[in-house]
Amino acid sequence: MSAAGIGQSVTRQEDARFLSGRGRYVGDINLPNQARAIVLRSPHAHALIRSIDTAVASAMPGVLGVFTASDLGTDLGTTAVAFKRTRPDGSPMFWRAYPGLAKEAVHHVGDPVAFVVAESIDLAKDAAEQVQVDYAALPAVGDIELALRPGAPAAWQDCPDNVSHVHELGNRAATDAAFAAAAHVVRRRYRVSRVHAQYMEPRCALGSYDPIDGRFTLYCDAQQPHRVRDILAREVFRIPSGRIRVVGVDIGGGFGGKGPQVLEFRLLLWAARKLGRPVKWVSERSESLLFDEHGRDNLHEAEIALDADGRFLALRSHWVANVGAYVSSDRNIQATFQNTPGLVGVYDFPVGHVRFTCVLTNTPSLAPYRGAGRPEASYVIERLIDDAALETGIDRVELRRRNIIGPEQLPKITALGYHYDCGEFERCMDEALGIADWSGFETRRQAAKARGRLRGIGLSNPIERAAAPGMEFAELRFDARGRVTALMGSKNHGQGHETAFKQVLATHLGLAAADIDYVDGDTDRVAFGVGTFGSRSAATAGTALVIAAGKIIEKARRIAAHRLEAGEADIQFAAGVFRIAGTDRSITLKDVAAIAFLPEQLPAGTEPGLFENGMFSPEDNTYPYGSHVCEVEIDPETGALEIVRYVVADDVGTQINPLLVKGQIHGGIGQGGGQVLKERVLYDPDNAQLLTGSFMDYAMPRADDFCAIEVSSIVVPTARNPLGVKGAGEAGAVGAVPALMNAIIDALSPLGVQQFEMPATPDRIWRAINEAGWTRAQGAPVA
Amino acid sequence: MIKLTVNGRAHEADVEGEMPLLWVLRDVLDIKGPKFGCGIAQCGACTVLLDGAPVRSCSVPVAAIAGKKVTTVEGLEVNGHLHPVQQAWLDHEVPQCGYCQGGQMLTAVALLRHNPKPSDADIDAAMTNICRCGTYARIRTAVHAAAASSQSKRA
Numbered sequence A: 001m002s003a004a005g006i007g008q009s010v011t012r013q014e015d016a017r018f019l020s021g022r023g024r025y026v027g028d029i030n031l032p033n034q035a036r037a038i039v040l041r042s043p044h045a046h047a048l049i050r051s052i053d054t055a056v057a058s059a060m061p062g063v064l065g066v067f068t069a070s071d072l073g074t075d076l077g078t079t080a081v082a083f084k085r086t087r088p089d090g091s092p093m094f095w096r097a098y099p100g101l102a103k104e105a106v107h108h109v110g111d112p113v114a115f116v117v118a119e120s121i122d123l124a125k126d127a128a129e130q131v132q133v134d135y136a137a138l139p140a141v142g143d144i145e146l147a148l149r150p151g152a153p154a155a156w157q158d159c160p161d162n163v164s165h166v167h168e169l170g171n172r173a174a175t176d177a178a179f180a181a182a183a184h185v186v187r188r189r190y191r192v193s194r195v196h197a198q199y200m201e202p203r204c205a206l207g208s209y210d211p212i213d214g215r216f217t218l219y220c221d222a223q224q225p226h227r228v229r230d231i232l233a234r235e236v237f238r239i240p241s242g243r244i245r246v247v248g249v250d251i252g253g254g255f256g257g258k259g260p261q262v263l264e265f266r267l268l269l270w271a272a273r274k275l276g277r278p279v280k281w282v283s284e285r286s287e288s289l290l291f292d293e294h295g296r297d298n299l300h301e302a303e304i305a306l307d308a309d310g311r312f313l314a315l316r317s318h319w320v321a322n323v324g325a326y327v328s329s330d331r332n333i334q335a336t337f338q339n340t341p342g343l344v345g346v347y348d349f350p351v352g353h354v355r356f357t358c359v360l361t362n363t364p365s366l367a368p369y370r371g372a373g374r375p376e377a378s379y380v381i382e383r384l385i386d387d388a389a390l391e392t393g394i395d396r397v398e399l400r401r402r403n404i405i406g407p408e409q410l411p412k413i414t415a416l417g418y419h420y421d422c423g424e425f426e427r428c429m430d431e432a433l434g435i436a437d438w439s440g441f442e443t444r445r446q447a448a449k450a451r452g453r454l455r456g457i458g459l460s461n462p463i464e465r466a467a468a469p470g471m472e473f474a475e476l477r478f479d480a481r482g483r484v485t486a487l488m489g490s491k492n493h494g495q496g497h498e499t500a501f502k503q504v505l506a507t508h509l510g511l512a513a514a515d516i517d518y519v520d521g522d523t524d525r526v527a528f529g530v531g532t533f534g535s536r537s538a539a540t541a542g543t544a545l546v547i548a549a550g551k552i553i554e555k556a557r558r559i560a561a562h563r564l565e566a567g568e569a570d571i572q573f574a575a576g577v578f579r580i581a582g583t584d585r586s587i588t589l590k591d592v593a594a595i596a597f598l599p600e601q602l603p604a605g606t607e608p609g610l611f612e613n614g615m616f617s618p619e620d621n622t623y624p625y626g627s628h629v630c631e632v633e634i635d636p637e638t639g640a641l642e643i644v645r646y647v648v649a650d651d652v653g654t655q656i657n658p659l660l661v662k663g664q665i666h667g668g669i670g671q672g673g674g675q676v677l678k679e680r681v682l683y684d685p686d687n688a689q690l691l692t693g694s695f696m697d698y699a700m701p702r703a704d705d706f707c708a709i710e711v712s713s714i715v716v717p718t719a720r721n722p723l724g725v726k727g728a729g730e731a732g733a734v735g736a737v738p739a740l741m742n743a744i745i746d747a748l749s750p751l752g753v754q755q756f757e758m759p760a761t762p763d764r765i766w767r768a769i770n771e772a773g774w775t776r777a778q779g780a781p782v783a
Numbered sequence B: 001m002i003k004l005t006v007n008g009r010a011h012e013a014d015v016e017g018e019m020p021l022l023w024v025l026r027d028v029l030d031i032k033g034p035k036f037g038c039g040i041a042q043c044g045a046c047t048v049l050l051d052g053a054p055v056r057s058c059s060v061p062v063a064a065i066a067g068k069k070v071t072t073v074e075g076l077e078v079n080g081h082l083h084p085v086q087q088a089w090l091d092h093e094v095p096q097c098g099y100c101q102g103g104q105m106l107t108a109v110a111l112l113r114h115n116p117k118p119s120d121a122d123i124d125a126a127m128t129n130i131c132r133c134g135t136y137a138r139i140r141t142a143v144h145a146a147a148a149s150s151q152s153k154r155a
């Protein structure tokens, strides 16, 4: 049977189980004799804990344990930040990792205070209600702008100015000089809202401890199972990593948010060991909003310098980031470095400089969420170019065209340090503009106007760092019947890895999907792994698989040559068959695999068996990019907005499976678009209480928010990995946030509305329209 | 003892009447197709059919369904044959993480039952289940495909 290889749009292997209800997620797993746990969380945003009384709760029927910080004692270590930065005065950065449970004080609503384990979830909840915690409330701050005001409440009493740390990127002196000499300077403020990944499967885990061999087992929904194991072993329990087995099964979405340092994992393993029973914990949605790591939440004061012809001279920006209350590892500040050089986009800036101020607030930690700094960077530059176009009177497409990096300029190190290797940015933009009929827009705007509607069109040219340097692993194990098991260090959580990696094996080993068993997520079965995040798996794990396949061919060729009584150099391998060149004498890889387990039939000195692995760490990032064109219509009477057309042209390099790529692009646009249209985690500015604690208050994008999305691809393979793939997981979100907002502003700008912050809910749009109307009636100048 | 029929099989469950149907299915009867997403009837991950009509089982007390027939995603296949909606979902590669899809398909089955040829607007109005992976466009395509295939079978 012919196998579907790289480049084919085959449907997914894994769908059959999802469609019949046989997907197996952590919440579906139960162990005999398991207990259930819940976390008692702080209702205060900032408070001292005077005392905790667990006596009543502990004595309730069915309660197995009510644990607080004093029960944990020194059993559990904490995680740490590796990137050590400084505060404005040069003192070390202020960071505090989550302890296991809060001891002397709580620092945000939802901060874990006690861990209650009982025979059932209802008993655990009832007991938690009887835990008496005596708090002394302190002033709290939930917003970065408020936190930076003089006299603002301190998120931590020992950090009065709320500045965790600052850092810089780029060349300050050269940038300042370019600004001083510029013909035009355009300066704007942009706010990127705080959102939640909102994977449909809330976080959950099930842990047990085997006292005989002294090992923990943890079933959990983490994107990086091996990292989970290593953090728990090295930093938390301080035991050899072989003493913990982490098992990841199907995951109901992650989007960056299901990271490795999850606090509940350590609590439930600790309790499982203490109680001698498996312990299961399932987050509720409201708990998820209270305690999961959130995404984005930053403020940008951005400036662009242009010469008289509209050429970009410099970019200068101040990126003010919320880092929440706890910074437990680099992950919690990741969105403020690594991905931020994307601020210069696909444009030829001679110089640039960015200052970062990382601000503490009484809110949960921040962490990567689909893009992790990339959508923010892309938002700032693509909004700023539109604003510069309005202010200079240069057409926004023309302004982009004048400054876009041409293929002849590549490779190129950008003003903020990215090393772009390849791409055809302008061609991609033209592809999207062409499909979207950009030049015919004015007619559509007039037609909409005749219907009483405001129509706008927006463009963005996102680029993002993907598949960053970092290892990944793959192993191939053949059995004596020629069947192979692929064991991957990456962790699928909805991307379709199983299908894509089987396609890689079809191309490289000529094997049919039915001959391959696929394993990921189990640290006892997969020898090494880093995990899936940052649009990396196809490039890194895919390449590791190609390397492993190469070693298989090398060994199998030796065996084939021996069997066919030919020289190794005369043996060709194609489509799963070794053949003596120019003859019809051949043997299949499957048959060679069988021979590999018959030592007497092997060439002298050949080790029996057919097991190989591959490790890959790219030397540099890949840079997928694209162009998004979005068209919206707004009803000025109600503020209701409709996305009427959405076109993407993008280059994610080689596509292992275009159908999967398109699905990823759709999903990214759904999330980026959701942020612009309606989503927002909101805290009361005065007391840092969470105002959006459920799906009643946190608006989620649904089917009727989106039109069909037209995706067209151009393919410029990267040489940074042998597959030529660049990565597709985050691209949609990176482009959607600016494209949609640019379209909204374009629709509103005839009324004089040129600044508008997400989310673009109907009430907020309506208010902006009405306020603009009032301004014009007064004869005030349009901003 | 509460009696209920799920996917054509009669069950008895020794639970309180106010226990949500979702947890009776998942924790008592070990039927795991319906998923927990929010518990407040907002997301649709827990959708099942009650006498053919979609309900959010997280918010239905089990006592309220006496005498009604429950269908979960496990009950869509008949004699090893995929339901036309499942087939359309497969052909159009709808699922990503898969978590919401049982609820999505059941909602689509109910929609097609009373509206065999829905428009895009009908689909958007009926399919209010959340999919965080953003598979909405393919869901729309798949519902149309399922509608077409059911019609061609009927013809």
Ligand code: FES
Residues within 6 Å of the ligand: B035, B036, B037, B038, B039, B040, B041, B042, B043, B044, B045, B046, B047, B056, B057, B058, B059
């Ligand atoms: S779990 Fe029932 S609607 Fe969300």
Ligand code: FES
Residues within 6 Å of the ligand: A200, A252, A253, A494, B094, B095, B096, B097, B098, B099, B100, B101, B130, B131, B132, B133, B134, B135
């Ligand atoms: S497929 Fe993941 S939530 Fe719908």
